[in-house]
Amino acid sequence: MENTKQDIELADIFSDQATHFLNNHNLCPEQQKAFNAIIQCRTAVLGGHVDHCDNCGYIRQSYNSCRNRHCPKCQFIKKEVWVDKLMVNLLPVKHFHIVFTIPSCLHKLFYINQACAYSLLFKAAGKALIQCAANPEFVGAQAGAVGILHTWGQTLIYHPHIHMIVPAGGLSEDQMEWVPAGRKFFLPVKALSAVYRGILCRLIEQAVAQKAIKLPDDAGDFNFIKTQCYKKKWVVYCEKPFSCANNLIRYLGNYTHRVAISNQRLLNYQDGKVSFSYKNYKMAGLRKTITLDADEFISRFMHHVLPCGFYKIRYYGFMAICNMKLKLQSCFELIGKVAFLPVFEGLTALEVWRNITGGDPLHCPKCNTGKMIHQLPIATTQFKSD
Numbered sequence: 001m002e003n004t005k006q007d008i009e010l011a012d013i014f015s016d017q018a019t020h021f022l023n024n025h026n027l028c029p030e031q032q033k034a035f036n037a038i039i040q041c042r043t044a045v046l047g048g049h050v051d052h053c054d055n056c057g058y059i060r061q062s063y064n065s066c067r068n069r070h071c072p073k074c075q076f077i078k079k080e081v082w083v084d085k086l087m088v089n090l091l092p093v094k095h096f097h098i099v100f101t102i103p104s105c106l107h108k109l110f111y112i113n114q115a116c117a118y119s120l121l122f123k124a125a126g127k128a129l130i131q132c133a134a135n136p137e138f139v140g141a142q143a144g145a146v147g148i149l150h151t152w153g154q155t156l157i158y159h160p161h162i163h164m165i166v167p168a169g170g171l172s173e174d175q176m177e178w179v180p181a182g183r184k185f186f187l188p189v190k191a192l193s194a195v196y197r198g199i200l201c202r203l204i205e206q207a208v209a210q211k212a213i214k215l216p217d218d219a220g221d222f223n224f225i226k227t228q229c230y231k232k233k234w235v236v237y238c239e240k241p242f243s244c245a246n247n248l249i250r251y252l253g254n255y256t257h258r259v260a261i262s263n264q265r266l267l268n269y270q271d272g273k274v275s276f277s278y279k280n281y282k283m284a285g286l287r288k289t290i291t292l293d294a295d296e297f298i299s300r301f302m303h304h305v306l307p308c309g310f311y312k313i314r315y316y317g318f319m320a321i322c323n324m325k326l327k328l329q330s331c332f333e334l335i336g337k338v339a340f341l342p343v344f345e346g347l348t349a350l351e352v353w354r355n356i357t358g359g360d361p362l363h364c365p366k367c368n369t370g371k372m373i374h375q376l377p378i379a380t381t382q383f384k385s386d
Contacts, residue, residue: 008263008266009072009073009263009266010038011038011039011041011073012269013269013274014035014038014039016269016294017294017295018039020295021298021299022035029308030305030306030307030308031302031305034070034071034302034305035302037066037067037070037071038066038068038070038071038072040066041065041068041071041073041074042066042073046063046064046066047063047064048062048063048064049374049375050062051362051372051373051374051375052375053364053366053367053370053373054370054371054373055364055367055369056364056367056369058364058365058366058370058372069306070259070260070304070306071259072263075257075258075259077349079256079257080253081344083249083253084342084343084344084345085342085344086252087249087252087342088339088340088342089324089328089339090167090248091144091167091328091331091332091337092335092337093167093168093169093180093335094167094168094241095165095166095167095168095241095242096165096166096167096168096181096240096242097164097165097166097237097238097242097251098145098163098164098166098186098192098236098237098238098239099161099162099163099235099236099237099238099239100121100125100161100164100196100236101159101161101234101235101236101237102121103229103232103233104232105225105228105229106204106225107158107159107160108216109204109213109215109216109219110160111158111303112214112216113207113213113214114306114307115307115310116212117160117213118151118306118307118310118312120200120203120204121149121160121162122147122149122162122314123203124196124199124200124203125147125162125164125196126147126316128192128196128199129143129145129164129187129192129317130143130316130317131195131199132191132192132195133186133187133317138187138188139170139179139181139186139187140172141169141170141171141173141179142173142318142327143167143186143317143318144167144170144315144316144317144319144320144323144327144331145164145165145166145167145315145316145317146164146165146313146314146315146316146319147162147163147164147314147315147316148162148163148164148165148255148312149161149162149306149312149313150162150255150258151303151304151306152261152303152304154278154279154280154281155278156260156297156300156301156303157300158300158303158304163255165248165252166186167319167331168180168181168182168186168241169181171318171327171331171334175330178334178335184240185238186238186241187238189236189237189238192236192238193234193236194234196234197229197230197234201226201229204222204225208222259304260300260301260304261276265277265278268291272293272294272295273292273294274292274293274294274297275289275290276289276290318330318331350362
């Protein structure tokens with residue numbers, strides 16, 4: 001069952017350009033897997049099932065989803081379930097949004113060592129945050145955070161960075177008091193940037209010495225890269241805190257299971273060129289349009305396919321998985337609030353969909369009375385072509 005709400009989809013571009021692109025680019029196994037999955041998602045290739053109405057007999061074919069985490073059509077339910085689960089662990093306080101970036105001189109090193117480099121990026125960001133928050137001159141407490149890796153900019157350029165959602169405060173050293181952070185900012189970004197840069201450069205240097213990271217061919221040795229790093233401005237953003245839980249929920253949903261580009265941003269595909277919208281943050285987030293050759297567009301997208309099994313969401317401090325039962329619970333008790341159970345826990349994807357949209361996908365679209373009954377799976381060769 002094809003998506004009728006969107007005229008242009010990523011799958012259409014990939015499918016049309018598949019032969020040309022694959023003949024001219026060498027994809028790693030994970031990129032090849034994502035490329036094929038996006039093309040085949042919700043098509044007869046992946047098989048599916050047939051539903052029939054128990055009232056009027058109407059028959060509907062439904063194709064299976066690919067469930068690949070890079071597919072723009074397979075993230076909605078996953079996102080909602082994850083946000084719902086996280087919300088019960090978010091303290092009823094203001095939350096800051098902190099972004100850790102790296103200078104462009106590290107981009108090539110990161111791309112050829114993705115799994116290791118991204119892990120070091122997470123580790124450096126987490127250590128810098130916890131270390132600075134523990135400083136009595138700043139917060140003087142153990143912080144907590146949720147970190148989310150993104151590797152792209154608005155125009156799909158390679159730009160690894162980590163978004164962190166940080167509660168405005170932390171646990172005292174004896175874990176007997178909740179220490180609130182400042183109202184306007186969590187930590188001074190200049191101090192945080194310096195600590196973060198030092199930690200990441202040290203971690204990369206150690207990984208290079210242990211041969212866990214390969215240097216780019218034009219780098220010479222790590223001292224050359226390190227010198228460039230210290231000449232560059234390392235940017236750490238700390239945006240104003242969220243005061244409304246609903247705003248935070250929407251924000252989290254936008255960042256957690258987002259792929260490099262959604263189908264909704266695609267505007268036109270014609271004569272081998274792709275046009276899509278993007279936000280120009282240098283112009284206060286003004287929505288603009290960019291046009292790329294299809295080959296360049298697909299190539300940019302492929303740069304953001306993550307290594308197999310890599311976790312792009314991680315937790316720190318009192319929000320770390322190992323601390324949730326004791327330290328996080330202590331935070332709720334010190335603040336005087338109670339944590340609730342996830343709304344979607346134990347529900348099927350269909351039940352989650354009903355809960356979110358208020359609609360029922362099993363309601364017959366023809367007679368508006370009957371219920372669509374799920375039949376046994378049908379082999380791909382038995383499906384009628386669209």
